[in-house]
Amino acid sequence: MADKIDKVVLAYSGGLDTSVILKWLQETYECEVVTFTADLGQGEELEPAREKARTLGIRQIYIDDLREEFARDFVFPMFRANAIYEGEYLLGSSIARPLIAKRLIEIANEVGADAVSHGATGKGNDQVRFELGAYALRPDIKIIAPWREWDLNSREKLLAYAEAHGIPIEKKRGQASPYSMDANLLHISYEGGILEDPWAEPEEAMWRWTRAPEKAPDRPLYLELTFERGDVVAIDGEPRTPAQVLEVLNRLGGEHGVGRLDIVENRYVGMKSRGCYETPGGTILLKAHRAIESITLDREVAHLKDESMPRYASLVYNGYWWSPERKMLQEMIDASQSSVNGVVRVKLYKGGVTVVGRKSEADSLFDANIATFEDDAGAFDQKDAEGFIKLNALRLRIAARRGMKF
Numbered sequence: 326m327a328d329k330i331d332k333v334v335l336a337y338s339g340g341l342d343t344s345v346i347l348k349w350l351q352e353t354y355e356c357e358v359v360t361f362t363a364d365l366g367q368g369e370e371l372e373p374a375r376e377k378a379r380t381l382g383i384r385q386i387y388i389d390d391l392r393e394e395f396a397r398d399f400v401f402p403m404f405r406a407n408a409i410y411e412g413e414y415l416l417g418s419s420i421a422r423p424l425i426a427k428r429l430i431e432i433a434n435e436v437g438a439d440a441v442s443h444g445a446t447g448k449g450n451d452q453v454r455f456e457l458g459a460y461a462l463r464p465d466i467k468i469i470a471p472w473r474e475w476d477l478n479s480r481e482k483l484l485a486y487a488e489a490h491g492i493p494i495e496k497k498r499g500q501a502s503p504y505s506m507d508a509n510l511l512h513i514s515y516e517g518g519i520l521e522d523p524w525a526e527p528e529e530a531m532w533r534w535t536r537a538p539e540k541a542p543d544r545p546l547y548l549e550l551t552f553e554r555g556d557v558v559a560i561d562g563e564p565r566t567p568a569q570v571l572e573v574l575n576r577l578g579g580e581h582g583v584g585r586l587d588i589v590e591n592r593y594v595g596m597k598s599r600g601c602y603e604t605p606g607g608t609i610l611l612k613a614h615r616a617i618e619s620i621t622l623d624r625e626v627a628h629l630k631d632e633s634m635p636r637y638a639s640l641v642y643n644g645y646w647w648s649p650e651r652k653m654l655q656e657m658i659d660a661s662q663s664s665v666n667g668v669v670r671v672k673l674y675k676g677g678v679t680v681v682g683r684k685s686e687a688d689s690l691f692d693a694n695i696a697t698f699e700d701d702a703g704a705f706d707q708k709d710a711e712g713f714i715k716l717n718a719l720r721l722r723i724a725a726r727r728g729m730k731f
Contacts, residue, residue, distance in 0.1 A: 330356040332438040333469060334429055336455070337362050339374030341494055342444045345483050346471050347381055348490050350442060354469070359385040361432050363425050366392045366510030366568065380493060387432055391424060392510055396567035399424050399646075400511050404610050405555040405665075406658045407618075407630065408638040413588050415607045416641050417512025422451055423646035426458025433466065440467035447473045450593050454644035461647035504531060510571045512584075512604040523589055523599045534575065534603040538582035538676030545674035546581055547681070548574075550613045552669065555662030557610065571606045578605025582676035593643045609678050613669040616680040621664045621688045630661060664688040 333350055337343045337360035350358050360378045362371055371388050378386045399420050410416055429441045441459055445451035447470070456468050477483050487494050503518035513534055519525045529537060551559035557570045565573060578584050584605030592598050618627060633654055640651045667685030671678055694704045 328354075328467065330354045330440045330467060330469070332357045332359065332436060333440040333442050333467075334359045334361055334433045334436065334438045335442045336425055336429055336444065337374060337378065338444070339371075339377050341480075341483055341487065344377060344381070344492050344494070345477065345486050345490075346442065346444055347378070347383070348492055349471055349475060349477075349486075350469065351382070353474075354440075356440075358383055359387070359432065359436050359438060361387040361389070361429060363428060364388065364390045364392060365395050365421055365424070366571070367508040369508075377493060385436055387428075389428060391428065392568040393566060395421065395424055396510055396571050400571065400607075401556050401567050402655055402659070403641060404607070404614055405662050406637045406654070407611060407615055407634055408641060409611070409634070410638045410642045411588070411590055413586060414590055414602065414642075415512065415586075415604045415611065416638065417509065417602060417604055417607065418451070418507050418514055419454065419642045419644075420511065420646075421507075421509045422454035422644065423458045426455050426647075427462060429455075430459055430462040430466065433463065440469055442469040442471065445470065445472065448592075448594065448596070450642070450644070453593055454646075457644040458647050510568060510575070511607050512602050515601040516598065520599050520601060527587060527601050531601065532585065532603060535579045535585055535605055536582045538585075541580065541582035541675050545672045546577060548577065548609070548671050548673065550609075550669045550671065551667075552614070552617045553666055555614065555618075555659075555665040557613070570610075574606030574609045576605075578609050578673060578678075579603070581673040583673055583678055584608040585676070609671060609673070612678045612680060613671055614665075616669045616671075616683045617665055617667050617685065620683055620691045621667060621685050622661060623690065626661050630658065633657070 333354065333356055335343065335347055335350065335358055337347065339362065347358055347360065350356060360374070360383050362374045364371055375386050375388055403416060403420050408416060410419070429443075432438070433441055443452070443455045445455060452470055452473075456470070459466050459468055472478075477486055484494070486492075504515040504520065505517045507514045515527070515531055520527065549561050550557045551562070556567070557565070559565060560570065560573055584603050584607065586602040586604065587599075588602075589597050589599045622630070637651065637654050637658070640646070640648060640654070645651055666688050667683065669680060670682035672681050692704075
């Protein structure tokens with residue numbers, strides 16, 4: 326028998342899965358359901374979700390525009406860390422989940438709910454991300470994960486349940502996508518279908534945000550990105566909010582074929598999963614951020630950040646955004662960004678992002694008088710290098726004299 330639940334807040338998309346979950350919660354737990362739909366910039370009309378929830382008898386419906394909060398408080402802090410999971414993945418899905426969990430708990434507190442629910446499966450990472458976030462923000466919350474409870478484990482069974490219970494399922498024009506997709510301001514992801522064969526090349530028709538690089542414009546596009554404390558605040562001199570930065574860079578990067586990715590990643594639950602991603606804006610941001618850091622960060626600070634990055638990225642990927650260790654790393658990272666100010670010029674061309682200029686009037690540590698190959702007028706005494714090298718070679722020379730083999 327299901328635990329007694331009076332009211333539950335459901336993360337609701339309006340699609341087949343969560344619509345079935347909505348009805349299943351009402352039947353199984355005999356509870357009131359509150360729906361929450363987040364606008365994270367996925368580019369879809371969200372009002373149909375409201376109408377469908379009303380049709381299914383829901384009285385309290387939340388549809389929240391979280392685009393600016395998502396970009397400002399989640400995406401931008403992550404990019405200050407230059408976070409990449411397993412050397413390639415820009416964490417587009419991972420970074421959205423802690424915000425959804427946060428809002429689920431806020432709504433649960435507002436409406437007096439004793440549980441939250443989500444549509445993540447028992448095989449994926451999202452169940453971990455949602456639930457770790459929820460427990461971190463409200464330790465006593467009850468979490469209902471229907472995919473771990475019911476026997477509706479196929480699309481056919483879900484459709485049959487929907488038909489039997491009068492759940493409206495829209496028939497979209499044209500052929501339905503064979504992929505499981507997730508989109509927000511940072512990226513769009515694709516899983517399933519032919520992608521389950523890691524040898525199969527993705528179909529060109531799959532990609533939605535980016536042109537094929539070979540079909541991108543034959544002339545490059547130059548952009549100037551202005552940074553303040555590690556965040557982009559203007560594009561080509563025009564001030565932009567964080568969400569606007571992502572929107573503009575996604576559009577321009579997509580036109581030039583930037584940001585496609587095809588990887589096999591290691592999920593937290595233990596399996597390998599093949600996924601394809603489009604992250605045009607994020608790809609440009611990462612390249613530009615590293616460029617401005619290259620002239621404004623001290624060498625050892627930059628290296629310490631690089632050493633910490635894989636740990637930070639794993640925390641985000643595995644759902645530990647609200648953990649004390651991620652917050653501690655974030656404070657260190659944010660402290661390093663006080664001098665990360667200036668302008669980076671990038672060139673977009675045929676799928677590539679090339680940094681072609683960087684400058685910082687007040688915070689640059691680059692000294693042309695020292696770095697020059699020409700006469701430096703005594704700014705650097707090259708004779709000093711001899712003692713520096715001998716001191717650093719001392720242990721190697723001692724070992725060699727003792728006949729040690731390496």
